[in-house]
Amino acid sequence: MAGIQDARRSALENELGPRARRKAQRPQEILQAAFEEFVERGYTATRIEDVATRAGVTKGTIYLYFQNKEELFQEVVGKLSQPIFDEKQFMEQHQHRSCDELVRLFLDTLYQHMTVNPHSREILRFLIADGRSFPTLVSTYFDQFVQPLMTMFDRILQKGVREGVFEIWAEGHISQILVSPALTYTIDTLLSPDTKLPELKIYVNTHYEMVMRTIGKAPA
Known part of the structure; x- marks a missing residue:
């Protein structure tokens, strides 16, 4: 069953094209960028704009996926653990x-x-x-x-x-x-x-x- 699901997902991604695949990867890229910022600056000193710059997106893009820095931090811990x-x-x-x-x-x-x-x-x-x-x-x-x-x-x-x-x-x-x-x-x-x-x-x-x-x- 897992193999069939993977094949379907791969076929769907091929149909959608590189832009859609890039968009699908964006939350994970933001989480990784946030992780690196938190490591370098600590939670208090990290700003959303710093995360956006590191991730190569706009500050507004961050807010499409995460409500605020607190939620972003919780997602970093939850998803990267x-x-x-x-x-x-x-x-x-x-x-x-x-x-x-x-x-x-x-x-x-x-x-x-x-x-x-x-x-x-x-x-x-x-x-x-x-x-x-x-x-x-x-x-x-x-x-x-x-x-x-x-x-x-x-x-x-x-x-x-x-x-x-x-x-x-x-x-x-x-x-x-x-x-x-x-x-x-x-x-x-x-x-x-x-x-x-x-x-x-x-x-x-x-x-x-x-x-x-x-x-x-x-x-x-």
Whole structure:
């Protein structure tokens, strides 16, 4: 079904011509331009006209798609945010991996997303800097992007417990506690980009070893 829909969309775009295709791409181009302006200037200092100039459109064109800067900011966060994991796909793809390998894959993917992916890294900066002005947006972001990864990590840990590999010493917020070094590293890179931080690979290795020492079941 998806293939048929893609073929129809492609045929329709060919019929409409390059001008229509360009118009269809414009909202995404505006969002990318707004993202770059927010990164460079911050939310407060960014002006709609700055976004228009970067996007190569008029200020009035921006208002055809977005009511104001507040809506534009919310759309940037909502549309450019990317889920870190597809839990079902991840677990099926790595179903034959050991539980400790799953933990390592989880951490590697998490760091790649949070510290290397520019959209994810900078959107976190936006929410830290301006989240108080957008409480609903922050709540939605947490529900859609943060909570699912915590749930997935929980399931990896629970799988290890069922298989007798892991021994969880605390209930409740164990996933948040074990994942928190990734957030600390990301925030450090955002706040002090020129500060000499541990090399990412070394940091991830240390984080992984810490997690395994915490949850690993000692041999009998």
